[in-house]
Structure formats: C-alpha cells, structure tokens
C-alpha cells in the first residue's frame with residue numbers, strides 16, 4: 066500500500082521531511098499530551114518495529130493535516146514470539162483546523178487496512194510495548210476519539226491508573242519513617258541496587274511483573290540512567 070488520494074487530500078506513508086510538521090500538528094492537536102522531536106525520534110523513528118508505511122499521514126496542498134500510526138512486531142519483545150496476529154495503533158490525530166470532515170475516520174481506517182494487509186487480525190489502541198505513547202485513551206480529554214474508536218468497535222480491555230505528587234516541600238511522613246525503621250529492624254534493606262543485585266531484580270521484574278519491566282530496567286540503566294533512580298527492598 067503506498068498512497069490513497071482523497072479529493073485533494075492524500076493519505077500515504079511517512080517520508081523524510083514529515084517529522085517536524087507531524088510533531089507540530091500533534092502538539093496543536095493534543096496540547097495536553099504534546100510530544101517533542103526527541104521523544105518522537107526515540108519512540109517512533111528509532112523503534113526497531115518502525116515501518117514508515119505504517120505511519121499514515123494525511124497531506125493536502127503540501128500541509129500535513131493529521132496522522133495515524135500502525136505498528137506490528139518485526140523484532141520480538143522477548144524470546145522468538147513475533148505476535149503475528151497482533152497490531153497496535155499507538156496514536157492518531159487530526160489538526161484542529163481540518164477536523165469534522167471525515168479525515169480522522171479515513172486515517173484510522175487506512176491504518177487498520179495497512180495492519181490487515183500485514184495479516185493482523187487483532188488491533189489494540191495504545192497498549193504497544195516497548196514504546197507506548199499514551200497509557201490508554203483518556204475519554205474525558207479526547208471524547209471525539211473515544212466516539213470514533215467506539216464506532217470502529219474498539220472496546221475497553223482494562224484501565225490504567227496513574228498517580229503523581231509534587232515533590233516541592235515534600236518530607237517523608239512520620240508514619241512512613243516509623244514503618245521503614247520497623248522493617249529495617251526485621252531485616253529488610255531499602256536502597257539502590259548494586260550492580261550484582263540487578264540480576265535478581267531483572268529476573269523478578271520479568272517473571273513476576275511483565276517482561277517489559279525487565280527490558281525497561283535493562284535499557285534505562287544501559288542508556289545511562291543513574292542506578293539511584295531505582296529503590297529496591299530486600
């Protein structure tokens with residue numbers, strides 16, 4: 066599949082030169098979840114599974130109006146399983162100035178058709194690892210996308226929870242410090258893993274949580290993240 070002309074609009078695969086206008090249109094389209102060129106490069110362009118034909122872009126008169134990203138595994142996440150039936154849509158958007166004219170549906174349908182042409186029979190929105198971009202669809206922030214996905218028969222698989230707190234002025238609550246001291250007396254140790262501890266930590270993450278956690282620990286530390294970003298309890 067190469068390109069589909071739609072009136073004066075064309076939907077086609079990603080080409081050199083599309084990145085900067087795509088990032089700019091993304092930021093206009095989803096100002097709550099903007100992306101930087103660096104993050105786009107890391108999460109999309111440098112992903113071993115990136116296939117430029119899967120990143121469908123809509124252009125008209127030389128302007129990029131929107132995009133829908135379809136991806137499937139070319140490299141297994143672990144072992145040799147290429148998950149040959151599975152595809153993902155990590156993101157899609159239409160520039161606010163071009164909305165309400167059917168382009169979102171067209172882009173998403175085009176991306177789904179591309180996945181179908183690659184033999185994919187199941188497609189999930191957002192839950193792509195290793196490079197997920199959104200933890201799921203926030204229907205309160207993106208009600209139009211929720212309606213569009215619903216009309217294409219996407220259904221909620223599970224809900225992701227997130228938490229955050231400001232660290233400005235934060236001090237450890239007394240009850241937490243007391244609990245830490247009690248546990249330390251019982252022999253628990255809290256702290257940064259030593260290099261040799263990483264072997265057990267990665268095995269624990271991969272076997273008891275998900276394989277993607279093992280990968281994340283490996284790649285973060287190999288990529289230069291300081292080990293004290295990790296706190297382990299033994």
Ligand SMILES: CC(C)(COP(=O)(O)OP(=O)(O)OC[C@H]1O[C@@H](n2cnc3c(N)ncnc32)[C@H](O)[C@@H]1OP(=O)(O)O)[C@@H](O)C(=O)NCCC(=O)NCCS
Pocket residue numbers: 094095155156157158159160163164165166167168169170171199202207208209210211212213216
């Ligand atoms: C979701 C989005 C891509 C839709 O783009 P669009 O070009 O306006 O969509 P279309 O004109 O093709 O409409 C497709 C469907 O979207 C839904 N939709 C679009 N605009 C809507 C609105 N204002 N209110 C409710 N539903 C709406 C409808 O289900 C519509 O189908 P219908 O026309 O048969 O009713 C666009 O609103 C957008 O980019 N939103 C912000 C980014 C985003 O939400 N991305 C998804 C998460 S990554």
